[in-house]
Amino acid sequence: MLTIIDYDAGNTYNVKKAFDFLGVKTRLTADPAEILASRGLILPGVGAFAPAMQTLRTRGLDTVIKKAVMQKTPLLGICLGMQLLFESSSEYGEHKGLGLIPGKVIALPRKKGYKVPQMGWNENELIQKNSVFSFVAQQYTYFVHSFYADCDNKYIVSRVDYSVPVPAIVQNKNVYGLQFHPEKSGNVGIKILQTFVKEIIYNDNSGN
Numbered sequence: 001m002l003t004i005i006d007y008d009a010g011n012t013y014n015v016k017k018a019f020d021f022l023g024v025k026t027r028l029t030a031d032p033a034e035i036l037a038s039r040g041l042i043l044p045g046v047g048a049f050a051p052a053m054q055t056l057r058t059r060g061l062d063t064v065i066k067k068a069v070m071q072k073t074p075l076l077g078i079c080l081g082m083q084l085l086f087e088s089s090s091e092y093g094e095h096k097g098l099g100l101i102p103g104k105v106i107a108l109p110r111k112k113g114y115k116v117p118q119m120g121w122n123e124n125e126l127i128q129k130n131s132v133f134s135f136v137a138q139q140y141t142y143f144v145h146s147f148y149a150d151c152d153n154k155y156i157v158s159r160v161d162y163s164v165p166v167p168a169i170v171q172n173k174n175v176y177g178l179q180f181h182p183e184k185s186g187n188v189g190i191k192i193l194q195t196f197v198k199e200i201i202y203n204d205n206s207g208n
Helices: 012-021 032-037 049-058 061-070 186-201
Strands: 002-005 026-029 040-043 075-078 086-089 101-107 118-123 140-145 147-150 156-161 165-172 175-178
Touching (some): 002 032, 012 026, 012 186, 026 032, 032 061, 040 061, 040 186, 049 061, 061 075, 118 156, 140 165, 140 186
Parallel strands (some): 002 040, 040 075, 086 101
Antiparallel strands (some): 101 147, 118 140, 156 165
16 A cells, blocks of 8 residues: 655645556555555655644654655655655745755755745756666656756656656665656656566665
């Protein structure tokens, strides 16, 4: 069973609907026992970093998520959920994240010709050619965000250009993140979710 972590942070319905389309059974829960027993975890999210992290801490879910990752359970963060995977964010002050991927979340620079937030389609440049997500090369995915992950290239699977290189897909062992919305990214977005289930959760190609 695939678990969508429930912490009142946005796009859980659309993410669940995307997995329903694939015929993948999911459950939306904040129950620690169910999360730790899951074959794979989804951390969705829309909104601001600080209140999202505060909710995870208040419910004890930050500790549960870290324990699941230590058990080598595959984890996929989406949009804000991806940003929470990093060590910190400068959104409305300095805030600690889950620390599952080295790096920090910072604001997109305000440059002429680039609106903030980035809102719309952008083309993926593949960085890790041996990734199970290598099919995203030169594919367009849909973004809505004002902050982005600043991290070492070794954690970046693909990136897009938005006045600066913006990590689009990241990975650290069994922890994955998508800055874009796969559920809004057409066929390639659906294929990414399908690949996460088939190639990572059930074939254990997580790099561990």
